[in-house]
Amino acid sequence: MAAVQTFYLPHYPTYPIYVCMFKDVSNADFLRSQLLEANPKFDYAFLDATMILSLPHLLSASFLALHSHVTHRSKTRTPHSELVFRLHPSNNIGESYKRFGISDSTTYLIAVKIGLGPETTAESVMEHLSENVKGEAVLIGGGGLEIGMWANEAKVRKVYKLENKDAAKKEKNGAVNGVDRAEANQRQEVESVILGMVSLKGS
Template structure:
């Protein structure tokens, strides 16, 4: 698990605990619990994201950061910036180009076929009364059955390295969700005509990642 502290955002919830669980075995059971109100999560609500819809660590962290910034917008002590019911649903809402939260959850959220699942819990730091990282991890382990990656969020960027270590990303579904159309490129689009097909694929993926991360960042400004 990784814990990211956003020191520049005060006095909002400013820590994000993030875990990637691979080869999830009980997706349907977790989804049913969520539909019942998240009884198993108790006082530790979480954002649940299908990892196949996340391009990179930057893509995810920008969405988390924007949710925390929105939550910090307060007037007379009341949160006014959130566009959804909670900071955790805001993380998912930020990922989508639509304002329809139900559609957002359908595209980016947990489904009964999810195999790789990102769990995010946003809270105050322990010094501000929030939970310790090890307690968050223990709660996550009690809810989702699967393999918790030890590489942290670097695994989200594995497509940029050794192909044998790459995780499953649904690039076609991502392009559809962000209405990117045909993102294929040819050698004519690249300065070096000697570039091989693997590098062409990397160029495509880098372009997609850059575009979708920018779209997530711009949603905060536009809305």
Template sequence: MRDGRRAVNSIHKTRPYRMLKEIHLSHLPQQLAIFVALYKDVENASILRDQLLAGNAEFEYAFLDASMILSTSHVLASAFRAINDFMHNRLKSRNVHSETVFCLSPNNNIAESFRRFGVTETTKNLIALKIAVTPDITFDSVEAHLDSAVKGTSVEFNDENIKAVQDLAKIKKVYKLTNFGHENQKKGKTAPHGISSDTPEKDLEMAVIGSMTLRGAT
């Protein structure tokens, strides 16, 4: 199933006063839960990056620079495709978590996708995502590890908090959507990929996810 746009159909398990979210995507096995957290003002991004580069299994996450993320659906569409490719032995990178970073890309350059969307030494706002590919990966285990590993302020993973830290101009540039906006809609121009919705924000989200999906067709 290639259309990552279907990943927006999801079930969120909420736990009061706990910022880590557990998400189950439609059309995927329920045991493959996604655990995701958003952090602001991260102080140790360089250490997290070093652990990834060293191949430390304890730090096998999709660590995303939140400034390059448009919405929760943007993240979940990427995770959906990565899990789907994992299930069908189609991974192009090391594991399902690095694949989640790669699946954000509008092109097939894996190294470039890590530079653009992954954690860097200068990352200040971070999304940490872990997929339960083994039974020992649970809400409690992920929460405990992230609490000790990430030095930052945990906030709820939602569209409002993502919007507060995103670099919209940079996101549009990466996806070649710099001219996409409300003025285009006023002039009667159709959204890229032949999709449209009731709001310019949702049109942009669908255009971004469409770019990710079309990457596999090129």
């Protein structure tokens, strides 16, 4: 059974963001085909989880997608395709789907559904995804995994064109209690830059 986590954006509290995570997905090709066919029953943002660095990374793009929808300034067909588009630093929609969207080989999946009306609930999302995603649902937070735990930072850095300065930082900062300070701060620094890039794209 899919485990749905519900998030609320401060400026749009009446539009819940429903998020599910799956691992060992074996039917990504089917899910992608439903998107390509524009099947309204599969109107989700299906994301490659290895490209999502953190919850703020995901929710920043969700906010921009929802804001674009509400203000009628979307660049894509639906708020869910807009979410995928908003994750990529360029304005190339095809590249956005290629880098952040589901592919036939995706095994770590994040599914996002924006609640645009009362017919969409956590229960309806849970039921539909449980029936159609062949994979193991993973609990988010509360003793489960955090969004971003599957992120491939090297891949994310490459898409956002961020230089990997790990080696230089390690040499400069050294280690404290066996934990490298540069390594400890790296993810936070990368996330901060990426959130800024996502926000700038939406401005």
